[in-house]
Amino acid sequence: MKRTMVKKRLLDGRDCEKCLHAEELLRQRGVWEQIDQVIIAEEGNATSEGMVLAGRYGVEVAPFFVVQSDDGSEQIYRSVLQFLREQFPDTPSESIRESVVLSAESLAVLEQAYANRPPLEIITWALQTFGQECAIAFSGAEDVVLIEMAVRTGYPFSVFCLDTGRLHPETYQFLERVRKHYGIDISLMAPDTSALQALVKKKGLFSFYTDGHKECCGIRKVEPLKRALRSYRAWITGQRRDQSPSTRGEVLVIHPDEAFVGKEGLLVKINPLAGWTLAKVWGYIRAQELPYNPLHDRGFVSIGCEPCTRPPRPGEHERAGRWWWEEETKRECGLHIAETPTTTAS
Ligand code: SF4
Secondary structure, three states: OEEEEEEEEOOOOOEOHHHHHHHHHHHHOOOHHHOOEEEEEEOOOOOOHHHHHHHHHOOOOOOEEEEEOOOOOEEEEOOHHHHHHHHOOOOOOOOOOOOOOOOHHHHHHHHHHHOOOOHHHHHHHHHHHHHHHEEEEOOOOOOHHHHHHHHHHOOOOEEEEEOOOOEOHHHHHHHHHHHHHHOOOOEEEOOOHHHHHHHHHHHOOOOHHHHOOHHHHHHHHHHHHHHHHOOOOEEEOOOOHHHOHHHHOOOOOEEEOOOOOEOOEOOEEEOOOOOOOHHHHHHHHHHOOOOOOHHHHHOOOOOOEHHHEOOOOOOOOHHHHEOOOOOHHHOOOOOOOOOOHHHOOO
């Protein structure tokens, strides 16, 4: 067997950052010595050995890995995590801190400590502490940044997405692209069939335009979220303070979730991007060449369900395109606000 890593070298002579992170991860896991050769794909030089290999295998990302078996068959990996998982299944992942007991008080101390730390550091703490019992809530939009950073930590993690059944086709395609790009599982959480059928039978498919989005969001988003979170001890969201000064201006980085319960009762909510601006998020996506939802190229900023999302108009705030027919202070779907007793299901 022969394992080859193909790294990209940029026009200015530096190695691409993702390739460096992947190499670091392989070293951390103690398998670097089992990479038989490293081949360089020189940006702008189609005849460099790595570029020729990329062309041969139809790969557009770096790094990638080629594994040649003794029988001559070849396996291509576009994701370092998948490569690690399949090629070195017995290699223990970084140890996760065990039996961490967190209280509201200890979370307040952590919030102070991490309030101004870079998102990658916050995510590293979260995944070191909770591993797969920490889930990224991925909406299929610019919060792909969270997945990229989680991959970089090298720690295990989970990802779920609320499949409301009303997402844009582009969002479903993007979810699939992200799944393949990173070689990760994304759990799709569907609404409860009976509740959904009852709503549609009684009020049709577009009741939110006349009597508000809460009932539909409650069935298609909040209840599935509640179900998903019962499997985890912590969750990571892409909430930022600059998304909506009226509803998200006070978002903390680490805090106990007051709206939902987790596997062991207390659920920790982590918002690593709380202090980032939209411009910073997009600066990161562009600089790291992350995959993104093509709807962003058509003017969409905050992306939710198809019937309830439109691109904001010039001068409007990014979330102005969500439930635009409702008052600004009511434009939250219930995922990030404490519920009133009447809406809290058991
Ligand atoms: S965003 Fe619109 S379609 Fe989606 S769950 Fe809420 S009300 Fe329903």
